Structure formats: C-alpha cells, structure tokens
Amino acid sequence: MKNEKILNVSVDCVVFGYDVATKSLNVLVIKRFLESEKEVLVDDYVLTGYHVYQHETLDDTATRVLKELTGLTNQYKKQFKAFGNPDRLTNEKDLIWIKNEEFNTRTFTIAYYFLLKTDDVDLNKNEHQAKWFPVNNLPELGFDHKKIITEAYEDLKTKCLSEPIIFKLLPDKFTINDVQDLYESILGIKIDNRNFRRKLINKKYIIALDEKQVGVSKKPAQLYIFSKDVYDKMFQKNYLINI
Amino acid sequence: MKNEKILNVSVDCVVFGYDVATKSLNVLVIKRFLESEKEVLVDDYVLTGYHVYQHETLDDTATRVLKELTGLTNQYKKQFKAFGNPDRLTNEKDLIWIKNEEFNTRTFTIAYYFLLKTDDVDLNKNEHQAKWFPVNNLPELGFDHKKIITEAYEDLKTKCLSEPIIFKLLPDKFTINDVQDLYESILGIKIDNRNFRRKLINKKYIIALDEKQVGVSKKPAQLYIFSKDVYDKMFQKNYLINI
DNA sequence: TTTTATAAACGTCATCTTTACGTTTGTTTT
DNA sequence: AAAACAAACGTAAAGATGACGTTTATAAAA
Numbered sequence: 001m002k003n004e005k006i007l008n009v010s011v012d013c014v015v016f017g018y019d020v021a022t023k024s025l026n027v028l029v030i031k032r033f034l035e036s037e038k039e040v041l042v043d044d045y046v047l048t049g050y051h052v053y054q055h056e057t058l059d060d061t062a063t064r065v066l067k068e069l070t071g072l073t074n075q076y077k078k079q080f081k082a083f084g085n086p087d088r089l090t091n092e093k094d095l096i097w098i099k100n101e102e103f104n105t106r107t108f109t110i111a112y113y114f115l116l117k118t119d120d121v122d123l124n125k126n127e128h129q130a131k132w133f134p135v136n137n138l139p140e141l142g143f144d145h146k147k148i149i150t151e152a153y154e155d156l157k158t159k160c161l162s163e164p165i166i167f168k169l170l171p172d173k174f175t176i177n178d179v180q181d182l183y184e185s186i187l188g189i190k191i192d193n194r195n196f197r198r199k200l201i202n203k204k205y206i207i208a209l210d211e212k213q214v215g216v217s218k219k220p221a222q223l224y225i226f227s228k229d230v231y232d233k234m235f236q237k238n239y240l241i242n243i
Numbered sequence: 244m245k246n247e248k249i250l251n252v253s254v255d256c257v258v259f260g261y262d263v264a265t266k267s268l269n270v271l272v273i274k275r276f277l278e279s280e281k282e283v284l285v286d287d288y289v290l291t292g293y294h295v296y297q298h299e300t301l302d303d304t305a306t307r308v309l310k311e312l313t314g315l316t317n318q319y320k321k322q323f324k325a326f327g328n329p330d331r332l333t334n335e336k337d338l339i340w341i342k343n344e345e346f347n348t349r350t351f352t353i354a355y356y357f358l359l360k361t362d363d364v365d366l367n368k369n370e371h372q373a374k375w376f377p378v379n380n381l382p383e384l385g386f387d388h389k390k391i392i393t394e395a396y397e398d399l400k401t402k403c404l405s406e407p408i409i410f411k412l413l414p415d416k417f418t419i420n421d422v423q424d425l426y427e428s429i430l431g432i433k434i435d436n437r438n439f440r441r442k443l444i445n446k447k448y449i450i451a452l453d454e455k456q457v458g459v460s461k462k463p464a465q466l467y468i469f470s471k472d473v474y475d476k477m478f479q480k481n482y483l484i485n486i
Numbered sequence: 487t488t489t490t491a492t493a494a495a496c497g498t499c500a501t502c503t504t505t506a507c508g509t510t511t512g513t514t515t516t
Numbered sequence: 517a518a519a520a521c522a523a524a525c526g527t528a529a530a531g532a533t534g535a536c537g538t539t540t541a542t543a544a545a546a
Contacts, residue, residue, distance in 0.1 A: 435505075
C-alpha cells in the first residue's frame, strides 16, 4: 500500500469444536483484554489472532496461534478468506480498544478456521479467558469478528458436503448417529436416519469395528472409524455437475 | 507483523477468459517490466496486481486492477486465497526484479480471479503487453504466479460443479454444446453429449430462445440463455452429502 | 425372571437420476 | 437429389434417493 498508513498483517483463527455428547458445534473465543495505565479493561469476546512473524508463512502463524491458545498441533486447518476493509477495526464500540499508534494503522487479517473436538482442549491451560460458544448463539464480538465467524461457518457448511472433513470434528471411533447428529448441527437440518445410515454404511471407507458403545442405557451402537487410507486410494474426482 | 521489515499488501488478479470459438480457456498475463537507469528489462510474464490504496477495500483494488488492464467493470470476481510466504518473491530468477528498497520488504498478496469472455477484452487498449495463454499451456511466470494461477484454476474447477458460474464465461446466447465444450475445457474430461444435453435442458433456468445459430455450415443449433432470475427464485440449497 | 421402553438396525417400494448406448432430424454442401 | 454431419431425440438398465414400516438388542423397571 503506497501511502502514509502503517500496515499490519495478522492471522485470525476461528476454532470450531464439536462436542459429541451435547451435539453442539462451538467456536472458541477469548475475552477482549487491554491493560492501560490505570486499569484492566475487559468486555466483549474476540477471536484469537496474532501478527505474522518475519520468517513465518501464513500457515505457520495460524498453527502457532492455535498452539498458544489450545496447546494443540496437527489439527485440520483451512485458510478461507482475507479481511482488510479500511474501517474494519473502527466501529464506534471498538475505538477504545485501538491503541494510539494503531489509529494510523491499516490492518489486514488472513482468516483460518480449525476443526477439532472440544474435549481435546483444556481451557485452563492458557492465559486467555477462552470460552466455547455454540456457533448459533455467539456472544457480542469485537471488531468484525462476527462476520469472520459467519463466513468461516458458511465455508464449513459447503465444504462438509463434498469432503470428509466432518470426521475431523468427531472422535476416532464414532457411531453412525454421531455423524448424522453432526451433519444436523452444522447444516441446521433434519435427516432421515434410515436413509442416512444406509448411505454411510455403503461407503467403503467407513469401517465397522468389532466394538460397540459401552455404558449406554439402551441398545449400544456399533462403532465405526473413517479410513483416510481407503478414502484416498479409492478416491477419484467425481465430476458431478450439480448446478 | 512486529519486526523491522516493511510490509506490503497487494492484490493479484488471475483473469480467466474463455474463447467460445476456439474452445479455449485462457489466462491474461503481462510482460514483466522494469525501467532501470540504463535500460528497460523485459522477460517473463506475470499476473497483474497492485497495492491496496488507503481508502480502498480489497474488492475495490481487484476491480480497479481489472479495469486498468481490460477496461472492463462488473465482471464476476472471487477472492480465493492470500499468499505471503517470506520467500515468495526471492527465487534466484526473480532477484533482479526486486528494487533495492524491496529487499527489506515482506509482500503479501490477496489473490482474486475473474471470469469473462476473451472477446470482451481489447488488448490494444492498455499499456501493458498483455497476452492470453491457454490455462494448460502457460509461459514462464515470475515470482510465485504460476502457483497462484494453479490454485485459482483448482478453485474454479470445484466451484463450476456446484454453482452456475460457467455462464460468466459464455456469451449471453449460447448452445448446449457450447456449455458442454466449456465444461470439458475446464475439467479436462469428455462428457456424453446426449446425457449432458438432457440434463441441461431440464433445468428451468436454461431457457430456449426463438432463435438459432446463423452462418454455420451444418444444422444450426438452438440458442439458450441462462436466467439468473429463475435460478435465484427456484434456488434452495440442496444438502446433498457427496463424500 | 419377565416385561417394558427405546434407540439401533434392517427392509421395501416408488421415484428420480445417471450411464450407456442407438436413432432420427434438419441444414448446408456436393 | 444425394451426401455429409452436427443437432436433437429416444430407450432401457442400473444406481441413488426419499418416504416410511418393521424388527432387534440392550438396560431398566416391574
């Protein structure tokens, strides 16, 4: 950008976590936090993000941000959009949060989302006041972070229809109904269990284990795993034109 | 980015143009150009791009870049990925092209692609030495621009299967075979004409005109238009899980 | 021990979609 | 008038989907 403003490039992360027990798709956010001379201000929630370090790729930054927030590495991640409107940090409500030197700063953010299991995250292990919120019941969010989450969610909705990323949100061993519940959570729809079940069981990469649920008070369900190996081997792009 | 390097944020544009006559999907690139004190250097081709102005959104920058290159506005555009690897401009071959002050610069680019008709572009109207190349037969490209084009193309391949963006590449009036040819060009596959034809004709938003091809030396084909109105009206997200 | 409640799992039929071909039609050129 | 040929139409089998009924296995209650 050829002008007087200072540029700032950061990565913001939308962390989606699914809780198979409560069937709820959540987003991890932190309390907005500012130490001034006089006091510590805390109000809305925001996404976690950070500046891109000098020798880092954008992917590396996203990985670092997730690790610092959750302790996790090797989670599914996707860069889905860049945000950089000139006014994106200057809603009236946000002005107090902008440090003086930042008034003259143009901030771009490359947004990523992660897919993982809420159970894998220990919220006490980090210094942020991180908290899960259901994706359909988010708190007030600072800056343009509501919009960023909404766009991440839209991308997830589309992508889960054509790629087996759904399994990144589930434990290794799952039941057919777990998968159905998750699709219903993400897409906000009801699916016929008998048809869904038939469809999934017919996939060669959904493999039945010699194992059933334990500790349930009804007929225990068959457990399955998703085999990425089988999926990759049999995978051939199907060019189904569906417009 | 909290470090000494100067930051630079630009938008690069991959302009896809389809030529219905030759059935070829092309990319518009320009000669790489540098005026030094002694001489004018020209070698490889590169994508067009420019810095993001102070009061501009990223979308505005992309629109401006396209207009400056082609004179066109209101073309289909999509932001598909940000590129920002620390080494993305410093291949050995590229070093000569980096101005002195840029050695200490970290450059991010937000990449867009456009869909339009080659016929709509008058290449003589701009100062660049712009040239169309078939997407499967690109010239040597500077920086990481080959990679950027490849990723744009991948996105287009996926997206044309689930959204009617194909019609952005065709003239308003087209034949069924035009559409088939275009899908075959983009996807690099052969499609059965009889099945494809039936499928397309059954779509309510593909509307037959009272008009046929003229000036062809065989049976002239029926002309159709795509009705965005009908498409939007009847559109309801079909949640076909196709994993 | 038997019964009951209930989620899991299986089954069926009609309809729509896709795949793989063969056939006819309409226009221009010979 | 005939030939050439792309455009356009047709058909049957296989596969996928949608809608819905039935059976089964388990834990908890009686």
